[in-house]
Amino acid sequence: MLSQQLVNGLVLGSTYALFALGFTLIFGVLRVINLTYGFYFSIGAFVALTAARSFGANIWVALPLGAIAAGLVAVVADWILLTRLRRAKAGELSSLMVTLGAVLALYSLMAVFIGTDIQRFPFGFVDNSAIEFSGIRISLVQMLIIGTTLVLVALLFVLLQRTKLGLMIRALAENEDAARLMGINVGLTVAAVSFLSGMLGGAAGVLIGLNFNAIQPFMGEHMMLRGFAVIIIGGLGDIRGALIAGVLLGVLEVLTAGYISSNAKEAVAFTILVLTLWFRPVGLFGRAQAKRA
Amino acid sequence: MSRLLSTVGAIAIGSLLAAPAATTAWAQETVTVGAIEILSGPSAAYGTAIKGGLELALDEINAAGGVLGGKKIALIIEDSAGNKDQAVNAARKLVGRDKVPVVIGPTLSNEMFAVGPVTNERKVVTVGTSTTAKGITEIGPFIFRTSLPESDVVPVTLKTAKDKFGVKKIAMMYANDDAFSKSGFDSMKAAAEQLGFEIATIETFGSKDSDFSAQLTKIKGLNVDAITISALVEPISGVVLQARQLGIPASVRFIGGNGANSPKLGEIAGGAADGLLVGSPWFIAKKGETNEKFVADYKKRNGKDPDQFAAQAYDTMYIVAKAIDTAGAADSDKIREALYKTDFNGVMGPFSFTQGRDPASNEGVVVLAMKNGRFEILE
Numbered sequence: 001m002l003s004q005q006l007v008n009g010l011v012l013g014s015t016y017a018l019f020a021l022g023f024t025l026i027f028g029v030l031r032v033i034n035l036t037y038g039f040y041f042s043i044g045a046f047v048a049l050t051a052a053r054s055f056g057a058n059i060w061v062a063l064p065l066g067a068i069a070a071g072l073v074a075v076v077a078d079w080i081l082l083t084r085l086r087r088a089k090a091g092e093l094s095s096l097m098v099t100l101g102a103v104l105a106l107y108s109l110m111a112v113f114i115g116t117d118i119q120r121f122p123f124g125f126v127d128n129s130a131i132e133f134s135g136i137r138i139s140l141v142q143m144l145i146i147g148t149t150l151v152l153v154a155l156l157f158v159l160l161q162r163t164k165l166g167l168m169i170r171a172l173a174e175n176e177d178a179a180r181l182m183g184i185n186v187g188l189t190v191a192a193v194s195f196l197s198g199m200l201g202g203a204a205g206v207l208i209g210l211n212f213n214a215i216q217p218f219m220g221e222h223m224m225l226r227g228f229a230v231i232i233i234g235g236l237g238d239i240r241g242a243l244i245a246g247v248l249l250g251v252l253e254v255l256t257a258g259y260i261s262s263n264a265k266e267a268v269a270f271t272i273l274v275l276t277l278w279f280r281p282v283g284l285f286g287r288a289q290a291k292r293a
Numbered sequence: 294m295s296r297l298l299s300t301v302g303a304i305a306i307g308s309l310l311a312a313p314a315a316t317t318a319w320a321q322e323t324v325t326v327g328a329i330e331i332l333s334g335p336s337a338a339y340g341t342a343i344k345g346g347l348e349l350a351l352d353e354i355n356a357a358g359g360v361l362g363g364k365k366i367a368l369i370i371e372d373s374a375g376n377k378d379q380a381v382n383a384a385r386k387l388v389g390r391d392k393v394p395v396v397i398g399p400t401l402s403n404e405m406f407a408v409g410p411v412t413n414e415r416k417v418v419t420v421g422t423s424t425t426a427k428g429i430t431e432i433g434p435f436i437f438r439t440s441l442p443e444s445d446v447v448p449v450t451l452k453t454a455k456d457k458f459g460v461k462k463i464a465m466m467y468a469n470d471d472a473f474s475k476s477g478f479d480s481m482k483a484a485a486e487q488l489g490f491e492i493a494t495i496e497t498f499g500s501k502d503s504d505f506s507a508q509l510t511k512i513k514g515l516n517v518d519a520i521t522i523s524a525l526v527e528p529i530s531g532v533v534l535q536a537r538q539l540g541i542p543a544s545v546r547f548i549g550g551n552g553a554n555s556p557k558l559g560e561i562a563g564g565a566a567d568g569l570l571v572g573s574p575w576f577i578a579k580k581g582e583t584n585e586k587f588v589a590d591y592k593k594r595n596g597k598d599p600d601q602f603a604a605q606a607y608d609t610m611y612i613v614a615k616a617i618d619t620a621g622a623a624d625s626d627k628i629r630e631a632l633y634k635t636d637f638n639g640v641m642g643p644f645s646f647t648q649g650r651d652p653a654s655n656e657g658v659v660v661l662a663m664k665n666g667r668f669e670i671l672e
Contacts, residue, residue: 257507
């Protein structure tokens, strides 16, 4: 049973990590706590759902479609909501308030058009079977989640460290004014970061919606709390940290629920959060990845 | 000094309350009834069904001449979004500004525990149509409900599971952040103990959780005959799906509380929910002209099948309208007296209130089993 619980934890943790990747990227580079991130998660799932239902798209079409749509939404949302604040060099609290208002409005708007009933991908959209070996069961969707998380983290690393865009992003993360003086197109770089994180959020929405079969406008809201815990524990802007913190959190939650009490499950994430803030306010692994890389 | 101030205040408030008497010319045309339901947010499915049921009954009542010798009933439905504070604000608005003599709702027991004390204090009759938790009507003498409390329905379901399927050893699950789910669990536990079930474990989760793998893996290792679950339909769907995914065999039946009694369960969980048992005060395929007409009309008006929440709301609108008629005036005290005399035969079957303002009988409870994603009456 322990091995099955560890697998459960790994899957849950991967969903946390997957969700947190884009969120931590926004914070690490753009220095804003962008709460509309939860909406990108929901919209990605919905675009994929619509593609699957109305146009019979399969997962390999629906997933990138959902991700790209969420990326575009992210670029527009960031441009409308935060351009002025950025120009005025407003503090983090203002971006928090603006995006909090915006995300509530966006969720409600989405609920108006789509309704609040939970929905799911059509039966048979992905192979629902599970693999079983020595008493451990893991479904194909769950393997897809773990695999996608690893691939996305790897791609993100390559992008940040080996490409010109990555260099621009890192420069922006280091110091916006200096980056501008070096001739970096800040507006374009900001848009690129928004697009990337929106895509990550959207992809997470599709995969997590697929795993839990519970797609509805407010699905992002619930993930957001865990997302916060993960990026703070992992270190704001730290991609590797988000991955490790996500998995750590998932495994600990599952072990708590399995061996101590399911009532105490919630307490785990937030106890670790508080402890991290007390003893390692920079996160488990120190300085932000986007900057250090 | 402070007494003087409060006297002045009381007079001021008194005159504010008296002012709308001037609008009686309008009031002669209509009797306004309020409702508080969840029309937005994650639990909007319940409120929307209730709204559909209320409005269908309202249309029929008004088309048939209304109440009090020709007055139409106007219904103001406020959205609580499933939020206790918003529900209380809605109640204050309905009672204070719209001066309704009757409030229908709110949707969740959680909300009723917040709204009930407010409306009861203002002596406004409040009729829950979907609030099944323990202690609802004990809030005060103005609080009624037309929904059978879980404690009347659940023992019927569990007994059926025992007699028919030989269930002995069970695991119990419930959502621990919601009054409805917790109280449903309390009723289940009491009934399970009374029937002599062996309770192998009790596991909890949050209403908005989507991962239940840890709890289910633990339950899988305990080899139980059945799993009881008390929660709203969304998490229940997730639980049954994951249970089958983790390899808990279909022979281990789920036994649901009131929240499982929704067609949504089949839509989301599909075949994974097959075999699930639930007791219901109403069922769509229930025979009888009244029910068949209701089902057809509801479908025509709202474009989808009614659920039990719509059915309860439909009957409740009639019960309230009849009580207003019997009372002879849109007066809360008189309506309250009239409700005690309710003797109504609607889609749920014969209905009257106990002295404790709960439904009088659970004879109408049918046990349903999920089959191919749809509920069927268990033969």
